[in-house]
Amino acid sequence: MIRVQIVEQHGTNLYKTLVEAMRSGKLRTFSVTKRGRRVTHTKSDYPGWMNWSYADGIIVCEVLSPRKPGSEWKLLSALIGRLADKYADRIHSISIQFPDAIVPESTKRR
Secondary structure, eight states: OEEEEEEEOTTOOHHHHHHHHHHHTSSTTEEEETTTTEEEESSTTSOSEEEEEEETTEEEEEEEOSSSTTOHHHHHHHHHHHHHHHSGGGEEEEEEEOTTOOOOOOOOOO
């Protein structure tokens, strides 16, 4: 799982804009279901989905790919690319966390 936080510029209503664009077909790369809480890529080359939530100008996305673990980056890349291309003027910042990343143990010195 990869977690992404998108902070919108004040007063731009980015979340509402994105959901409406996906539903209307203006943003054909992604589709939205479950009342705007689940986002998937329209092509099957990008496995998995994103769970979205929104509060106080921050969109939180959890990128999941349970059938192909480790391929979440494909969906993440498509999302970041589309946001940078079409909605950069509405975004203040984007933060990416890797909460499931395994940190290798440090080697012990003898």
